[in-house]
Amino acid sequence: MDLLFVILVEVLYAIASLALVSAGLAVVFGMMKVINLAHGEFMMMGGYATIVSVNLGVNVFVAMLIIAPLVVGLIGLVVERLIIRHLYGRLVDTMLATWGLSLFFIGVATMIFGNTTTSITTPITGFAVGDYQINGYNFFIIFVSIILLIGMYALLKATRLGLIARGTMQQSDIAAALGYSPDRIYMATFFCGSALSGFAGAILAPLVGLVPTSGGAYIAKAFITVIAGGPSLIAGLISSSSLFGLVNQIFTFSISPVFGEVALLVAAVILLRLLPQGVTGKFFKGKM
Helix, strand or coil: CHHHHHHHHHHHHHHHHHHHHHHHHHHHHHHCCCCCCCHHHHHHHHHHHHHHHHHCCCCHHHHHHHHHHHHHHHHHHHHHHHCHHHCCCCHHHHHHHHHHHHHHHHHHHHHHHCCCCECCCCCCCCEEECCEEECHHHHHHHHHHHHHHHHHHHHHHHCHHHHHHHHHHHCHHHHHHCCCCHHHHHHHHHHHHHHHHHHHHHHHHHHCCECCCCCHHHHHHHHHHHHHHCCCHHHHHHHHHHHHHHHHHHHHHHCCHHHHHHHHHHHHHHHHHHCCCCHHHHCCCCCC
16 A cells, blocks of 8 residues: 555656646747757756755745746746747747757856756655655645646636737737737747746756756657647646656556656657647647
8 A cells, every 4th residue: 555655656746747847848839839949958047046046045945936937037038039039930940049059058057067966955855654765845846736737727728918828829910910019928928938947947956966968858858748748738738747657657666767768758659650739639629
């Protein structure tokens, strides 16, 4: 029974982590159609913003929940104004530009922090369940991911701001005809997507040792989750994260963590072969 509880927590943690890592990319790529290859580096900057803030004496939860998303969101705002806004609708160009950005951010982070691993202490301690030990911080990540998805759904579905953003992404000329500025809405949406990426990096920072190249560990999983989820943003995130998180943990417990990662990639390939439009392209049509 204890082992079953541990497995259940680890599966939920894997699902929550995938949703958290992919949320920012779902906004930037899923909504705005910007192939952001610097997504992992935005997460890396969120992690460093947290670590620097904590080392300066800021409360770790303030650093993770407020400072890191704000800092990375502002960096994303500058990037959007200087580069991305000139490339909307040009997928290959945005891909090349953001790839260059990722290299730039890695270089800057290396100059500032060096190649040594940096980390902070996990703010929530673990506890024992029978003969097993559970990381208490996993529950925090599960809770944060649930709140994040509910918040994104409420913002996009139940607020006028979300309605305007969704409408502009689909028909920017009609939004402009109704008096809204597509330029400002794209800018605000990219800010939110960048802030979500920084938020994810900040939340995961206490669990991993951070180096300037840490973002590379997240980019593939984020793209796979968003693409396999399909056109519906929230339903896609939940469905693909649940599927891949479950597959990953089944093989991790059965064989090893390495096989878990391989099984996740194989599951993604099979899913996209069977459902090229993603899970929500076949099911949950019209859902947010």
